[in-house]
Amino acid sequence: MAGQGRAIALSFHGAARNVTGSCHLLEAAGRRILIDCGMFQGEADSDRLNRAPFGFDPATIDAVVLTHAHLDHCGRLPLLVARGFQGEVLCTRATAELAQVVLLDAARIQEEDAEREAERALRAGRAPRPPLYGLDEACAALASFGRALRYGRSYSLGAGLTVRLIEAGHILGAAQAVFDLPAPDGTGRRRLVFSGDIGNSGRPVLRERARPPEADWVVMETTYGDRNHRSFEESARELIEAIRATIARGGKVVIPTFALERAQELLFILSRAVVAGDLPRKLPVYLDSPMAITATAVFRRHPEAFKLPFRRELMAGADPFRLPRLKLTREVEASRRINRQEGPAVILAGSGMCTGGRVLHHLRHNLWREEASVIFVGFAAKGTLARQIIDGARTVQVLGETVAVRAQIHTINGFSAHAGRDELLAWHAQTGRPEITFLVHGDAEGGMAAMAQALERRGLATCRPRLGERFVLAETSPLQASGRKHTSPRRH
Ligand SMILES: [Zn+2]
Numbered sequence: 001m002a003g004q005g006r007a008i009a010l011s012f013h014g015a016a017r018n019v020t021g022s023c024h025l026l027e028a029a030g031r032r033i034l035i036d037c038g039m040f041q042g043e044a045d046s047d048r049l050n051r052a053p054f055g056f057d058p059a060t061i062d063a064v065v066l067t068h069a070h071l072d073h074c075g076r077l078p079l080l081v082a083r084g085f086q087g088e089v090l091c092t093r094a095t096a097e098l099a100q101v102v103l104l105d106a107a108r109i110q111e112e113d114a115e116r117e118a119e120r121a122l123r124a125g126r127a128p129r130p131p132l133y134g135l136d137e138a139c140a141a142l143a144s145f146g147r148a149l150r151y152g153r154s155y156s157l158g159a160g161l162t163v164r165l166i167e168a169g170h171i172l173g174a175a176q177a178v179f180d181l182p183a184p185d186g187t188g189r190r191r192l193v194f195s196g197d198i199g200n201s202g203r204p205v206l207r208e209r210a211r212p213p214e215a216d217w218v219v220m221e222t223t224y225g226d227r228n229h230r231s232f233e234e235s236a237r238e239l240i241e242a243i244r245a246t247i248a249r250g251g252k253v254v255i256p257t258f259a260l261e262r263a264q265e266l267l268f269i270l271s272r273a274v275v276a277g278d279l280p281r282k283l284p285v286y287l288d289s290p291m292a293i294t295a296t297a298v299f300r301r302h303p304e305a306f307k308l309p310f311r312r313e314l315m316a317g318a319d320p321f322r323l324p325r326l327k328l329t330r331e332v333e334a335s336r337r338i339n340r341q342e343g344p345a346v347i348l349a350g351s352g353m354c355t356g357g358r359v360l361h362h363l364r365h366n367l368w369r370e371e372a373s374v375i376f377v378g379f380a381a382k383g384t385l386a387r388q389i390i391d392g393a394r395t396v397q398v399l400g401e402t403v404a405v406r407a408q409i410h411t412i413n414g415f416s417a418h419a420g421r422d423e424l425l426a427w428h429a430q431t432g433r434p435e436i437t438f439l440v441h442g443d444a445e446g447g448m449a450a451m452a453q454a455l456e457r458r459g460l461a462t463c464r465p466r467l468g469e470r471f472v473l474a475e476t477s478p479l480q481a482s483g484r485k486h487t488s489p490r491r492h
Pocket residue numbers: 068070073170197
């Protein structure tokens with residue numbers, strides 16, 4: 001390791017040729033900064049990847065910069081702390097508040113899953129699997145959250161490194177991260193930009209993303225690198241139409257919902273539709289997600305993050321999430337009662353990709369009913385139950401039962417919190433002509449490949465790193481230092 005201390009290097013420990021588990025290690029001026037520490041979700045080997053060693057020693061990490069509070073970006077923080085990380089987690093205040101909701105929820109789900117699994121193991125006579133982590137580990141991770149960073153300001157990370165977060169327009173508190181680093185050869189400063197997850201423009205609640213600065217190196221997400229979304233308003237109309245048709249059939253509408261952002265946006269759309277007379281005032285709407293309920297409360301505390309009309313409404317004391325028959329169901333018993341209720345209703349429940357959570361029991365009760373509908377409004381990774389249903393499976397396994405899929409299935413992608421292809425390319429163009437762009441957080445054959453092709457057509461160098469790969473971006477050696485034009489960084 002001697003002589004490596006001053007090089008600028010990047011290594012990839014998640015979201016490498018897949019969508020989840022974001023975790024990237026930046027080494028510069030002898031400091032070691034982790035960008036995100038997310039959980040792998042939905043893939044067949046997610047559990048194994050989450051339990052595996054990190055690929056670096058957590059005790060050697062000086063700080064974590066967290067771009068936003070989605071589980072696939074913050075979900076392994078409890079493991080990082082449990083395995084020796086002693087530094088500070090840095091993020092915006094809203095991200096810290098949401099990360100608390102997300103990590104405590106993740107710990108609870110894992111403890112509950114582990115209990116169920118222990119019963120099965122007992123019956124099968126095998127050793128039970130412990131949870132990935134529990135509430136104690138989640139709380140310890142939350143105790144390492146340090147300074148709350150404000151958008152647009154530079155903060156020192158020591159040894160001449162600074163980080164500046166700028167708005168990503170993705171979910172409340174989300175950021176792009178701009179690192180300014182001392183060049184190892186003493187020739188000034190170099191810049192590395194991490195996109196984080198980039199938001200989709202034209203949504204009604206959150207402010208739009210900020211423009212990234214020009215950069216020497218870029219790490220960017222590619223979730224929707226291969227397609228554009230329909231507009232938000234068009235999607236809102238499609239949603240209301242699907243709900244009206246289901247009401248006419250007398251069925252229930254199940255919307256697997258991401259608790260952050262999507263749930264709040266959906267409430268806003270439903271509330272608007274009721275005011276406009278497009279949905280009946282007496283339609284019961286259930287927000288069946290304790291996490292979404294708490295997250296909605298966090299939203300109300302951050303008017304600074306919203307677009308003006310929404311903010312004005314909030315500041316004037318109005319409730320943009322108001323619905324005449326909205327029921328927030330925190331208790332499990334209240335959640336169960338929903339399915340004993342006759343007649344149409346809209347049920348928003350997590351998780352969005354149907355990998356767990358209360359949506360599973362609503363699916364079990366409704367998927368087989370012709371009059372019901374299931375409306376997917378977000379990204380569904382390969383291998384998830386959501387993806388199977390979207391891809392047209394005739395039967396699926398839900399909570400250990402085989403369930404026929406007879407309900408109407410809708411996929412409405414215009415609510416995505418992710419930028420589509422054209423917006424990703426526009427974002428990238430604003431970073432100038434970086435020496436190299438690392439593509440992460442996308443399907444290797446889908447969005448990631450499409451984005452690589454598009455950038456290479458513009459004459460830009462790209463790289464799709466594999467899990468654990470490390471790249472030296474700049475060294476003190478005169479050969480590398482004088483050659484700013486070198487096109488591909490050295491794999492190391
Ligand atoms: Zn995200």
